[in-house]
Amino acid sequence: MAQVTxxxxxxxxxxxxxxxxxxxxxxGEDIGVYGGAFKVTAGLLERxxxxxxxxxxxxxxAIIGAAVGMSYQGLRPIAELQFIDFIACCFNQITNFVxxxxxxxxxxxPMVMRGPSGGGVHGGPFHSANPEMYFxxxxxxxxxxxxxxxxxxxxxxxxxxxxxxxxxxxxxxxYRRIKEELPTDDYTVPIGKAIVRRExxxxxxxxxxxxxxxxxxxxxxxxKEGIEAEVVDLRTLLPLDKDTILQSxxxxxxxxxxxxxxxxxxxxxxxxxxxxxGAFEDLDGPILRVTAKDxxxxxxxxxxxRFLPNKDDVIATARELxxx
Amino acid sequence: xxxxxxRDQHLELYYYMKLNRALDEQLVRLFRQNVVVGGLYSxxxxxxxxxxxxxxxxxxxxxxxxxxxxxGLLVKGYKPRDILMQYMARYDSPTHGKDGTSHFGDIxxxxxxxxxxxxxxxxxxxxxxxxxxxxxxxxxxxxxxxxDGATSTGAFHEGLNFAATQRAPLVLxxxxxQWAYSTPVAKQVPIHDLADRAKAYGIASSIVDGxxxxxxxxxxxxxxxxxxxxxxxxxxxAKTMRMKGHAQHDPAEYVPKEMFAYxxxxxxxxxxxxxxxxxxxxxxxxxxxxxxxxxKELKEDLEFAEKSPLxxxxxxxxxxxxxxxxxxxxxxxxxxxEVTPPQSSVKPEWQVSDFxxxxxxxxxTKQAAxxxxxxxxxxxxxxxxxxxxHAKSDGKTAAQKSNGRPDKSAEKMKVAQRVPFGRGPxxxxxxx
Numbered sequence: 060m061a062q063v064t065x066x067x068x069x070x071x072x073x074x075x076x077x078x079x080x081x082x083x084x085x086x087g088e089d090i091g092v093y094g095g096a097f098k099v100t101a102g103l104l105e106r107x108x109x110x111x112x113x114x115x116x117x118x119x120x121a122i123i124g125a126a127v128g129m130s131y132q133g134l135r136p137i138a139e140l141q142f143i144d145f146i147a148c149c150f151n152q153i154t155n156f157v158x159x160x161x162x163x164x165x166x167x168x169p170m171v172m173r174g175p176s177g178g179g180v181h182g183g184p185f186h187s188a189n190p191e192m193y194f195x196x197x198x199x200x201x202x203x204x205x206x207x208x209x210x211x212x213x214x215x216x217x218x219x220x221x222x223x224x225x226x227x228x229x230x231x232x233x234y235r236r237i238k239e240e241l242p243t244d245d246y247t248v249p250i251g252k253a254i255v256r257r258e259x260x261x262x263x264x265x266x267x268x269x270x271x272x273x274x275x276x277x278x279x280x281x282x283k284e285g286i287e288a289e290v291v292d293l294r295t296l297l298p299l300d301k302d303t304i305l306q307s308x309x310x311x312x313x314x315x316x317x318x319x320x321x322x323x324x325x326x327x328x329x330x331x332x333x334x335x336x337g338a339f340e341d342l343d344g345p346i347l348r349v350t351a352k353d354x355x356x357x358x359x360x361x362x363x364x365r366f367l368p369n370k371d372d373v374i375a376t377a378r379e380l381x382x383x
Numbered sequence: 384x385x386x387x388x389x390r391d392q393h394l395e396l397y398y399y400m401k402l403n404r405a406l407d408e409q410l411v412r413l414f415r416q417n418v419v420v421g422g423l424y425s426x427x428x429x430x431x432x433x434x435x436x437x438x439x440x441x442x443x444x445x446x447x448x449x450x451x452x453x454x455g456l457l458v459k460g461y462k463p464r465d466i467l468m469q470y471m472a473r474y475d476s477p478t479h480g481k482d483g484t485s486h487f488g489d490i491x492x493x494x495x496x497x498x499x500x501x502x503x504x505x506x507x508x509x510x511x512x513x514x515x516x517x518x519x520x521x522x523x524x525x526x527x528x529x530x531d532g533a534t535s536t537g538a539f540h541e542g543l544n545f546a547a548t549q550r551a552p553l554v555l556x557x558x559x560x561q562w563a564y565s566t567p568v569a570k571q572v573p574i575h576d577l578a579d580r581a582k583a584y585g586i587a588s589s590i591v592d593g594x595x596x597x598x599x600x601x602x603x604x605x606x607x608x609x610x611x612x613x614x615x616x617x618x619x620x621a622k623t624m625r626m627k628g629h630a631q632h633d634p635a636e637y638v639p640k641e642m643f644a645y646x647x648x649x650x651x652x653x654x655x656x657x658x659x660x661x662x663x664x665x666x667x668x669x670x671x672x673x674x675x676x677x678x679k680e681l682k683e684d685l686e687f688a689e690k691s692p693l694x695x696x697x698x699x700x701x702x703x704x705x706x707x708x709x710x711x712x713x714x715x716x717x718x719x720x721e722v723t724p725p726q727s728s729v730k731p732e733w734q735v736s737d738f739x740x741x742x743x744x745x746x747x748t749k750q751a752a753x754x755x756x757x758x759x760x761x762x763x764x765x766x767x768x769x770x771x772x773h774a775k776s777d778g779k780t781a782a783q784k785s786n787g788r789p790d791k792s793a794e795k796m797k798v799a800q801r802v803p804f805g806r807g808p809x810x811x812x813x814x815x
Contacts, residue, residue: 081719084518092731108727110518113549120538121507121545128511131490132519133713136511151538155499156508163482164497166490167705198703222705 062238068208069173069229070099072215073137075245077107080135083219086113086126087139096141097175097234119148123172127157130170135219140174143228144188157224158199167222171215175231176204177269177319178351178367182231183358189268189320189351194226195297195329201250202297204228206271208239210294213248221250230269237272253300255307259289262313262380265304265330267293270317270368277373286381288315296326304330305337312343313380317373322350344383349376386604388597393664394673396438396596400430400652402677403454406463409681410470414631420472421483424450428594428626429560431651433528434458435599436556436621439607440526445512447496447505447527448485449558451625455528456485459493464684473691480694481702494523502533506542506555510616513551520717524610526554526603532563534580535571543616547584552610554603555618558593560625565637578620586616593621594651597658623651 063071077083085100085107091114094101104112115122119140126136140146146153153172160166178187194200201223205211211229218225256271257278266274271292278288291307293300308314314334316327327348334346349368357363388396407426414423426433433454437446440458448455453466461477468476469483477487488497496512498505509525516523533539534557546553557577561568568577581588587609591602599621606617624646628635659665702708720726 078724081722082713092733104729105731106724106728108722108729110722111727113514116541116544116548118507118541118545120504121510121541124504124507124538124542125511125514125545128496128508128513128525129515129518130711131496131508131512132515133711134515134518135711151501152504152507155501156504159499160497161705161709162703164478164487164489165702165709166488166497167709167711169711201704222707222709222711 062240063208064235064238065205065208065211065229066097066099066234068212068241069215070101071241072212072219073100074103074106076135076216076219077103077111079245081111082133083135083137084111084113084129085137085139086115086122086129088115088117088122088141090114090139095139097231099229100139119145120152123149123152123157126170126172127152127160127168130168131166135169135171137171137173137219140172142182142186142188143174143176143190144185146172146174146190150193153194153200153224153226154197158197160199161223162199168224169222171218171225171227173215173227173229175234176228177230177232178356178363179232179269181358181360181363182356184355187356187363189228189318191226191228191296192320192324192326195299195326199224200297201225201295202228203250203295204230204268205294206230206233206268206292208237209241210248210254210292212241213246214250214294216245217247217250220247225250228268232269233272248294251295251298251300253291253293253295253303255289255303256292257288257290259287259311261287261311262315262377263289263291263304263307263311264315264317264373264377265291265293265307266317267296268319270319273368273370274317274373277370277377280370280374281377281381284378286377288377293326299326299329299333301333301337304333308334308338309341312341313383314342314346315373315377315380316346316348316350317368318348318350319367320351321353322348323353325350344380347376347380349373384601384605386601388600390664392438393659394669396434396600397652397655397659397665397670398673398677399434399438399454399457400596400655401674402457402463402680403430403434404652405677405681406453406457406466409463409685410467411631413467413471419470419631421470423470423631424484424629425625425627425631426451426453428646428650429558429623430454431596431599431655432556432558432593432621432623435596436526436528436554436603436619438600439603440524443494443521443523444607445494445496445509445516445523445525447488447498447509447512447525449498449502449505449528449530449533450485451558451560452528453485456495459495461493461495462684463681464687467684467688468691471688471691472693473688474694474698475688475691479698481698496527501536501538503529503536503538503542505529506539507545508542509555510542510546510549510551510553513546513553513610513616514549517552518722519713519715521714522611522716524552524554524607526556526607528556528558530563531557531559531561531568531577532566532571534577535563543580543584543586543618546616547586550613550615552613553616554606554610555616556603557618557620559620559622560593561623561642562625562629562635562638564629565633565635576620578618581618584616584618586618587614588618588620590620590622593623594646594649594654596651596655624649 090100091104126138437455437458488495513525578588
């Protein structure tokens with residue numbers, strides 16, 4: 060059984076869903092003949108044709124707008140943002156048109172908006188963003204940010220089959236760096252369910268996406284010092300799986316949140332509030348967080364390295380927390 | 384092209400326009416009684432544009448109205464009570480009080496997409512509805528309206544350009560009512576006819592007297608037929624006038640009085656009544672019967688609306704997500720096999736019709752022709768491989784002049800497929 064990358068897992072999910080259901084169509088910039096900037100959609104045009112793999116002008120608002128329109132027709136469009144940074148160009152369509160559609164007038168929008176996100180690849184200020192929190196703050200959307208190839212495939216399939224608009228963030232650092240064997244059957248991973256990646260008794264690390272791997276590596280090092288960290292991978296940011304978070308916090312009594320998003324207004328703040336509301340009596344220490352700096356994502360390697368949280372940051376903060 | 388209207392159709396047009404106006408007047412009364420919640424956006428003076436355009440559509444076709452297109456909603460089968468309850472924020476309104484005004488729709492039966500307050504956003508959405516319908520083989524036309532003000536938005540441009548590249552069956556009615564809130568159209572755009580915009584998108588367009596319902600209908604019907612025949616989007620500019628302020632609170636003192644007088648003399652309903660009388664399509668008795676019917680319906684609907692309660696507070700947090708409350712179904716009118724492999728499979732390469740070069744000889748010929756009527760001054764510049772600014776440009780500057788002939792070997796552009804999966808770690812500097 061061959062190992063596949065996260066990128067290939069995503070491609071398989073789109074491919075298999077298009078194969079299964081002719082209402083699934085794709086739309087985006089350079090996704091057809093070229094196969095997408097990262098080649099996620101390579102081979103789709105050849106198999107499914109021009110009507111189902113739609114190359115568009117450089118018009119993010121038109122991409123999302125047209126996808127909404129197609130979804131009103133009962134189709135299930137998958138819209139690609141070439142880099143997720145460009146999602147800012149269609150912010151209005153997503154937050155006002157898409158997200159409020161079902162609430163306002165009962166029109167479901169079964170569409171997926173997906174694209175490469177995240178830093179660590181020297182993409183600079185406009186090709187490295189983690190803009191998830193703009194959308195986590197938008198009721199009506201679902202926001203997924205997977206960390207493994209298995210989850211990426213299973214969650215994307217769930218997103219395509221969901222009757223709600225789903226934002227699907229693909230961390231480009233992980234695209235070709237992680238590999239695993241995938242089941243051959245048509246499996247899905249449920250939206251809105253976190254998973255415990257590593258059991259531990261001393262403290263809980265809540266994280267997601269690329270930082271999940273950083274946190275796991277840190278946990279292994281911490282174990283050598285006798286600190287057993289439990290690592291919770293959120294997988295879905297909206298809706299947030301509060302139960303899994305609280306369950307873990309109640310078990311370890313300490314909470315550390317790790318994310319690659321910037322600090323102020325990152326999801327760590329929300330999770331801290333959830334823990335205070337639901338497990339205050341169980342907490343034996345302050346809720347701490349390891350995040351990126353509050354700045355745009357810088358370009359030059361030493362700057363970006365400084366900007367991004369890393370394993371050492373997680374270890375140092377976890378040690379501090381373990382002392383309580 | 385002329386599309387004859389029967390007597391019944393003529394009378395139906397009157398019915399919808401008059402109902403539109405009577406409803407508008409009723410809402411003003413309710414607004415003054417404080418029964419309307421929030422702002423009230425008058426349709427006064429624009430009834431012919433809303434009704435005449437929507438009337439050219441078939442039942443299967445889709446619309447997305449603006450706030451002043453209540454007439455279009457009535458043509459699509461909504462009742463005055465729906466509009467009344469929307470403005471009164473009642474539970475039985477189409478949105479159950481979650482939104483007001485004409486912000487409602489129905490994708491399954493009436494094929495109406497709800498607008499949002501951000502103008503221009505409906506253009507790409509309706510382009511999507513249009514190509515979605517085409518994909519499913521429905522042979523539908525999608526229509527939406529934008530005001531003169533909305534033509535300044537990016538969404539308008541992106542949507543129309545996308546629709547044009549897709550040759551989407553989209554009719555875009557630019558309802559030029561002269562004012563975008565308090566800003567006159569001349570301060571929105573530096574052109575007189577908004578229909579001129581169509582040229583830049585390479586689509587068909589026409590201008591119509593928006594206060595002449597029959598002309599609006601005829602023009603739209605032609606556009607709809609053209610779209611249905613697969614000839615791409617059509618932009619119609621309907622010249623009309625917003626006869627009130629932006630909303631009820633706005634006395635529109637910025638509008639010259641003479642301008643109101645000019646348009647009042649061209650009131651669409653008064654004109655149409657005269658037309659019906661002069662052409663002996665109706666008589667006093669018919670008019671009286673129609674007016675009585677409108678009064679009765681409006682009265683009944685107002686009673687219904689007044690009886691409807693305000694929504695229960697707990698509704699506020701309900702319905703954010705579709706949790707199985709709606710089914711998503713596509714209405715296929717073609718064989719799915721056509722869009723399923725192997726039938727859907729294509730050769731993944733572009734076919735380009737030309738190489739986009741400067742093409743000097745053609746430019747010279749064109750320029751010489753243009754110069755003949757223009758004093759001949761510009762012609763000499765073409766000899767140096769430049770084009771004057773007003774000539775049809777391919778986007779290149781004079782500095783990028785080409786030597787004319789493209790490489791023959793590249794005549795058919797082929798783009799090879801690259802499938803670089805599983806390359807693994809790049810080994811370059813990344814995170815630790």
